[in-house]
Amino acid sequence: ITHIHMDHLVGLERPAFGKYVAKVNAPIYMSDISKQLLSTMPIYRHLIPYFKSVPIDQPFTLTIQSNDPVQAKKKEGGESESIKNTLSSHTPNVVETIVVTCFGSGHCPGSIMIWIEGEHGNVLFTGDFRLYHGQAKRLAHLHRRRIDNDDKYLFKTIDNLYIDMTFFRPEILHIPTREVCCEALILWIKGLLKEKIKCSLSF
Numbered sequence: 001i002t003h004i005h006m007d008h009l010v011g012l013e014r015p016a017f018g019k020y021v022a023k024v025n026a027p028i029y030m031s032d033i034s035k036q037l038l039s040t041m042p043i044y045r046h047l048i049p050y051f052k053s054v055p056i057d058q059p060f061t062l063t064i065q066s067n068d069p070v071q072a073k074k075k076e077g078g079e080s081e082s083i084k085n086t087l088s089s090h091t092p093n094v095v096e097t098i099v100v101t102c103f104g105s106g107h108c109p110g111s112i113m114i115w116i117e118g119e120h121g122n123v124l125f126t127g128d129f130r131l132y133h134g135q136a137k138r139l140a141h142l143h144r145r146r147i148d149n150d151d152k153y154l155f156k157t158i159d160n161l162y163i164d165m166t167f168f169r170p171e172i173l174h175i176p177t178r179e180v181c182c183e184a185l186i187l188w189i190k191g192l193l194k195e196k197i198k199c200s201l202s203f
């Protein structure tokens, strides 16, 4: 889970999801702040035992074991011919170790991007993020030194990019900066206070 906004939690509350998580004892990874926030929401209470907070800015390894597709077909009562086809297209019991790095996405408290490096390529899952023009350097985990002892950095290869971004829509062409938003909020609050003072004086 990248962050705690409802449009990024769709389906998490569904009984079928809860059943699946319990059946395979699957951890649900998120930042510690997200874990604290999510744990306060009653509809997710049954998932709390599976919440697992991830370190931020510290790469960690995960070992992924794929389901054995042949056994799965046998359980389903698959025909021997289809099992043979499965054998030819899959390697059963594939174990792969991946390196996962989670880092702040600058969107809201606890929001993270997830960077996965593995034998079969690199994946970036963004969630919502705030990144101004020219700020790509801020994403230090996506860079590597060009050669050892070199000050120059290159972008690592991103093989799969998932932009899971609420604002990545053609109708949202402009997002004001945080500073502009703050100024607008202060003006709005000042206006409200003035109105309130006027009202209380008139009574």
Ligand SMILES: [Zn+2]
Residues within 6 Å of the ligand: 003, 005, 008, 107, 108, 128, 166
């Ligand atoms: Zn969001």
